[in-house]
Amino acid sequence: MTVAESPAGPATEAAFDYGPVDELLSKYRGIKGSLIPLLQGTQAAYGYLPKEAMVRIAQGIGEPLSSIFGVATFYAQFRLIPRARNVVRICHGTACHVSGAPLVSLEVEKHLGIQDGENTEDMLYTLESVACLGACGMAPVMMINDRTYGKLTPDKAVGALKDFSAAEAGSGNGAGKAEAQEASGEEE
Amino acid sequence: MAPLPETEVKTITLTIDDQEVTVPAGTTVLEAARSVGIDIPTLCHDPRLEPFGACRLCLVEVEGGRAPMPSCALKAGEAMVVKTRTERIMRLRKFVIELLLSNHPLDCPVCEAAGDCRLQDYAYEYGVAVSPWGWTPHEYPTRDDHPNIARDPNRCILCGRCVRICRDVMGIGCWGFRSRGYDTIIDTPYNMPLQAVDCVSCGQCVSACPVGALNMKRSRFAARNWQTEKTITTCGYCAVGCEMEVQTFRGKVVRVKAPFSQGVNEGNLCVKGRFGIDYVNSDERLTAPLVRGEDGLLKPADWETALARVAEGLKKAKAGGGKAVGVIASTRCTNEENYLLQKLARTVLGTANIDSGARLNQAAALATLRPMLGYPAMTNSIADLDKADVLLVVGSNTTEEHPVLALRIVKALREGKTLIVVDPRCTALAKRASIHLPVKPGTDGALLKGMLRHIVDTGLADKDFVAQSTEGYDELVSSLDLTPEAAAGIAGVEAADLKSAAEAYAQAAAAGIVYSAGVTQQAKGAAIVRALVDLALLTGNIGRLGTGVNSLSGGANAQGACDMGCLPDFLPGFRALDDTDGVKAVEAAMGAKVADKKSGKTVDEMLQAVAAGEIKGLYVVGENLSTSQPDRDAVVSALQGVEFLVVQDLFFSETARYADVVLPACTIVERDGTFTNTERRVQRIRGALEPRGDARPDWMITRDVANALGAGWSYASAEDVFAEIGKVIPEYAGFSYERLEEQGLQWPCLSSEDAGTPVLYAEGFPGGKAVLAPVEYQEPSETASGEFPFLLTTGIEREHFGTGVRTRQATGLTGLVGGGRLEMSAADVAKLGLADGDTIKVTSRYGSIEPLVVVGDSVPEGLVFMPQHYAEAPAAWLFGGEADAVTGVPAMKLVAVRIEKA
């Protein structure tokens, strides 16, 4: 099964298809320094690095999972969860934190029905809390894909999300994917 | 005995801060400097780890070198000129500390590490200004998911010591670096709870953390490092004998650390050593003697009353002759205490009925190692294990049973040495072994026969060694009636694996054998040990570094209890009762006559003799018989039935319930003495606290019991007793508390000039030649059958010890593992329609218990496993008391059972 067929996130253990990762493991068996290509291959096969595959790789090359995980998180190219169509990032840098980011997060989590780092069941939204987005002047800040929303209240944030999904519904699959107009800031 | 001839060590002389320093080749500049008291600050350095060179705090200037270099990673070179405190260096160090501090929460007043924090120390020493760099500090959530370990990533300085110690020293790897650059954080993979990533709760990572990012949760807010009193002593659990620093404050133990520079553990500890000591603080401790009154109830009493009662009871029992009393000593007691107990038995009570729980592991050594080699003890040293090119580990789940000793094996593995594991279970070591031979339980003897035969057949035996140093070769060869193929068939392993194991072992330049309870507690344990000794002798793997037959003893002082003669058939120093000269020498040194010169009874025999009415009085010290012994009904009825029972222990154990008098003893931190660890190393234990209430050290109690019986003993301290031991046991003659102050020494140590003996038989065997013994193999008497379709095997788990009298009072341990549980393969669990966590009923021919079932991957189908420690479901009750014909050790490894849902 490919990930495209199981869009709701990491598959359950029983259902997980170890085929691709096992194939890669046997391809690189005994070759030193092959962890990066192994991870790249795995990501290419599954679309991200599923935990099951990571565990398998750790066992396969006889390294602790923590080391594999360390490498996978060191390089920006690797993704540990499949991303949904749209990525919502809420800034938790200090400026945003003190001006209410936690409440914004809470409300957005409620609205989307997921926790930080999770995907909505329909795979439309991924929620991520991130460090400073470099727009502290507009704290608290949230981004939907490449678009920045600032000076948020919990209500405003949810409003922005509603508008976004309405727009997306209207344009088929567009708004989020389109190259953002320069992060234009406030959205009233 | 002379120490091993050291191979010529090359030395190097260099100059550090105008001081000439000579060190062995390979020493780092940092170590060289520290060896002469020059202090260089370090953060990422840990003597237990390979150099990392990351924190740049230990920079020094080397004459002729371009840039400053990290001294922790720099090897000392001949004629090198090093400066450690130039202006430039001081400036650089200050810069490093400033940088770290600028991104560090300055919550020292509530930080657990304050007073014991390198960053704090160095910031002060280097006069660093706390200057914000305009960074946004991280605000990571703190984590609290482990019962003993708390972490605050905000305080982390990314030195990587926790990552490296868990990965490299422990061989596990719970921690890793996550992300990069400014966002780098130390975390478990996927931020999983520690216990979900194979954490063994050793706290090694906490001990490595130079700041307050990893803490011992249980000692939080208990006392600052500078407030505590620190006592170096020896761990009282297993026979590795780790040295530890016990920190006490206001009459309580607050934390335990391990010194880097002392002891076999070199700064390492396992979960029991580090977190297992708070039983000392338990409110359940016995604080006054208890005497059974007219009404049949145990009531607190003063010592006078209690001792008078003990004397009266034992005297009355003894009226039936010396054979009518029995004394049971303990592996948790010191040499001094065990020595006095046997002296009490032999010279005051007049009986040879003296035995201890040490029998479980040591009897096989007595019955085999002693006659075949000379001494009933581990031949080599713990530090030797990573010198072996091939290690053969048989019936030892070392990482659980002897955790810190196992670190040597982990090190050997890291260095690419070959590990062969013989074990029915797929233990942690078996998982990493080059060859795992998953023998069918009870068939080790057949397997070893096959290996011996293969070595003989392929001409791999060391013929010169065999000819010069051994006898009995022909008898051995003619007993090898199993071809490797036949042996492999019986043992249920691949013949090819059996052969390659034999070849690897025989061809190695140095090959060592390690075995423990998995062998000695089998019904035919002695026969297996004999075959192991044959293997070593046949291939000349003895008397050198990295070789030997390394028998791992059980309790902290199991070796010592036997050395001291707490054995029915041997006097102190292993002098047999029928060795007239030996007996005379012991009597002369003890200043008393050994009344009973016929072999006495083992623990089991004593209990049987109670039932038969032959024994009327029992004095049981520190052994919880009702949980540890097989055939529980017989034990309980013996304890109930014996006319007079004295129990001396820390807690009101199961066994104490049946006592007429209960005597409150002291824990390891409330008394002085010595323990002898598995490698024959005699080490000090030291009192750090006053005894609880009216409790007294065991040696004192035994002395007072003897005196109440009119012995007139005048020992004023444990040291007095130790001095007498030195006279009685020649192998202990060279020891004194003064000599043992800094480091323990290994027996034989014949005089005060003798540095002890790390490797036995380096200069030959005491009897001239070693003896190759014929190998017998008999099929195990317990086999799975229709009525009892599963084989059950037992073992030790690292969080507990013995029957848990101490460990189950230690809150630092009880939080870690559930109670009595049985491990079963997923397939069998499914087959029986059970679910993980169900309560089940386990029934053998002999008894029945009700543990929980857990799914585990260490057991194959048809085999189940239970830890031995739990009073609510004691695995011992499933056994019938079959004993090894040679050693008298009750078989506690294998029994056929039926399992159903309770």
Ligand code: SF4
């Ligand atoms: S407690 Fe031991 S096993 Fe657990 S993470 Fe720390 S070092 Fe590793």
Ligand code: SF4
């Ligand atoms: S948690 Fe402690 S030991 Fe681990 S990297 Fe951070 S400071 Fe070093």
Ligand code: SF4
């Ligand atoms: S239980 Fe054994 S290994 Fe653990 S700290 Fe104590 S002596 Fe060392």
Ligand code: FES
């Ligand atoms: S803290 Fe949120 S944008 Fe900087």
Ligand code: FES
């Ligand atoms: S201690 Fe040498 S670089 Fe950290």
